[in-house]
Amino acid sequence: MYYIDPHIHMVSRTTDDYERMARMGCVAMSEPAFWAGFDRGSVDSFRDYFRQLTEFEPKRAAAVGIQHYTWLCINAKEAENVSLSREVIAMIPEFLDKPNVLGIGEIGLNKNTKNEAQIFWEHMELALKTDELILIHTPHLADKYKGTRMIVDMLLDDPRIKPERVLIDHVEEHTVKVARDHGFWCAMTLYPVTKCTPSRAVDIIEMVGDEKIMVNSAGDWGPSNPTAVPDLVQEMRRRGYSEAKIKKIVYDNPLEFFRQSKRFKFREPA
Amino acid sequence: MPAIQTAQQILDQVFLDTRAKLLEVAASLDRLDRATGAELAKDDPRRLRLQKTLDILASSATNRAEQLQLLFSDTYDEKWQRPAPRA
Numbered sequence: 041m042y043y044i045d046p047h048i049h050m051v052s053r054t055t056d057d058y059e060r061m062a063r064m065g066c067v068a069m070s071e072p073a074f075w076a077g078f079d080r081g082s083v084d085s086f087r088d089y090f091r092q093l094t095e096f097e098p099k100r101a102a103a104v105g106i107q108h109y110t111w112l113c114i115n116a117k118e119a120e121n122v123s124l125s126r127e128v129i130a131m132i133p134e135f136l137d138k139p140n141v142l143g144i145g146e147i148g149l150n151k152n153t154k155n156e157a158q159i160f161w162e163h164m165e166l167a168l169k170t171d172e173l174i175l176i177h178t179p180h181l182a183d184k185y186k187g188t189r190m191i192v193d194m195l196l197d198d199p200r201i202k203p204e205r206v207l208i209d210h211v212e213e214h215t216v217k218v219a220r221d222h223g224f225w226c227a228m229t230l231y232p233v234t235k236c237t238p239s240r241a242v243d244i245i246e247m248v249g250d251e252k253i254m255v256n257s258a259g260d261w262g263p264s265n266p267t268a269v270p271d272l273v274q275e276m277r278r279r280g281y282s283e284a285k286i287k288k289i290v291y292d293n294p295l296e297f298f299r300q301s302k303r304f305k306f307r308e309p310a
Numbered sequence: 311m312p313a314i315q316t317a318q319q320i321l322d323q324v325f326l327d328t329r330a331k332l333l334e335v336a337a338s339l340d341r342l343d344r345a346t347g348a349e350l351a352k353d354d355p356r357r358l359r360l361q362k363t364l365d366i367l368a369s370s371a372t373n374r375a376e377q378l379q380l381l382f383s384d385t386y387d388e389k390w391q392r393p394a395p396r397a
Contacts, residue, residue: 152384154391161393185383190390197392214379240375246313278323280314 047256072146111145145175230268
């Protein structure tokens with residue numbers, strides 16, 4: 041089955057992972073801008089990072105037949121540095137016309153601080169100015185519920201926000217309805233220990249339905265599995281779901297969301 | 311999206327895996343209680359939360375996972391101060 045991984049950080053993965061994903065049926069992926077594992081020192085390091093996302097990774101992906109898309113932002117962890125964040129936000133428009141850019145992301149909160157909320161809000165302003173899709177990171181573990189509520193508050197406070205153009209990521213049992221009740225798209229991340237498992241993700245889909253929901257691996261430099269989406273495919277097959285039902289989660293839904301981006305051009309696999 | 315499997319089918323599939331996970335929980339609690347300082351650790355808020363999870367698991371609620379998530383979550387205050395527009 042062909043699938044799309046709508047959230048994976050390929051800058052931190054080897055080319056072997058691209059090969060494995062292609063062999064497991066991955067035909068497209070989207071890579072949000074994220075925290076590298078250390079705090080970057082200047083806006084120029086972000087400029088180079090965005091070049092990597094918009095120039096190098098698409099080539100690496102194309103070499104194995106995967107279409108690569110990306111999102112731009114300064115991530116929630118580094119958003120604590122307000123002055124650097126504002127320099128990065130001012131620089132993002134240099135890259136918004138690159139053909140693989142889907143929108144602004146993954147913006148969000150990390151420890152739910154005042155600075156993080158301020159920079160989240162300023163990213164929102166940029167996204168609204170240029171009519172971009174928005175991809176949102178919700179915090180980990182104990183911070184997740186409070187952070188998700190704060191994020192939804194900020195989104196709802198602005199009547200210009202169209203919920204169908206916003207994807208709230210890393211939802212779990214206690215935050216999925218917070219996102220869906222207000223019409224936002226949501227995604228579950230199949231990542232060991234700190235996030236969800238394939239079986240819990242399928243449970244959540246059974247409880248809330250299969251509209252406006254997707255799954256991803258968020259594979260990064262930590263212990264993570266870039267083929268986690270095929271693991272969910274297997275779990276759904278194990279439970280007896282049809283190929284059409286499974287395809288809706290791992291292929292149709294991501295495409296439906298991404299097609300709202302004015303730059304999104306997708307070649308259907310033959 | 312209604313679940314396709316019957317309770318019996320689910321039990322057949324998950325029994326061994328769930329048994330293994332519960333054993334891991336039991337072993338972790340035993341390890342805690344065997345360790346030096348176990349009496350003091352009993353009052354650690356994390357230990358108390360772990361104990362509360364056992365109450366949730368033992369209940370007949372159908373949203374135990376959600377309840378556990380909320381038990382381990384920070385409190386949300388709807389009156390938190392929103393960001394201000396830049397001058």
